Amino acid sequence: MADDIFSEARAEYRAQRGRAMVRRYGAAVGGVLAIAAIGVSVWQWQAYDHRKAQAAASGRYFEAVHALEVAGPGGDAKGLTAPQKAVEATFADLATHAPRNTRGLAALRLATLRLADHDEAGAISAWDGLIGDPDADPDLRSMARILKLNATMSSAEPAALRKGYETLASSAGPWRALAQEGLVALDLRDGATADQQKEARRLLKQLSVSGEAPEGVRQRASILLQTYGGAG
Numbered sequence: 001m002a003d004d005i006f007s008e009a010r011a012e013y014r015a016q017r018g019r020a021m022v023r024r025y026g027a028a029v030g031g032v033l034a035i036a037a038i039g040v041s042v043w044q045w046q047a048y049d050h051r052k053a054q055a056a057a058s059g060r061y062f063e064a065v066h067a068l069e070v071a072g073p074g075g076d077a078k079g080l081t082a083p084q085k086a087v088e089a090t091f092a093d094l095a096t097h098a099p100r101n102t103r104g105l106a107a108l109r110l111a112t113l114r115l116a117d118h119d120e121a122g123a124i125s126a127w128d129g130l131i132g133d134p135d136a137d138p139d140l141r142s143m144a145r146i147l148k149l150n151a152t153m154s155s156a157e158p159a160a161l162r163k164g165y166e167t168l169a170s171s172a173g174p175w176r177a178l179a180q181e182g183l184v185a186l187d188l189r190d191g192a193t194a195d196q197q198k199e200a201r202r203l204l205k206q207l208s209v210s211g212e213a214p215e216g217v218r219q220r221a222s223i224l225l226q227t228y229g230g231a232g
Helices: 002-071 082-097 100-116 120-131 138-151 158-169 176-187 194-209 215-227
Strands: none
Touching (some): 002 082, 002 100, 082 100, 082 120, 100 120, 100 138, 120 138, 158 176, 194 215
């Protein structure tokens, strides 16, 4: 009898202890699960919100591209027309507020329009905004660098231009050949030394047969080689 009572007491104790642990840890587990559920909900909402924002920005971008085609892609001697100015404003807004890739594409379009409007400083500002955007696509950032270098060939310091071209020319990106072409242009300037001209011809020979260089770059390299004494 005593053993039975003692066994029942132990069983009751274990049951009470189990219920206490459930009450004690159940609340904590429930809290963790609730937090996890909230986190998943927030992530899903953010993902949905991002997709929605991206879709809206993409729609505005392509509408602006179409409007630019209707208005004409470039300005005249007086600069941009009123419809082109309206498109420029859209690209400016997208270059600042749109999600990642649309933001970069809009910045490139914006710079092109500002150049057509004889606003080199504004174009440089658009390129610099893309170049300094750590979230932007690396290829778009490199494209902004090469466009900025080319646009400032006659106004920027030669040392700064050379450093910029050399950085891109040493990369494995799609703009390598264009950067090498920029170095050729620097080495063939008036007053270039014999060593610089020799380096220009070396790069031209390399570009003229490069399978990675765009066809236009290869053709220009071949023509320049003929102009400057042939490939030999």
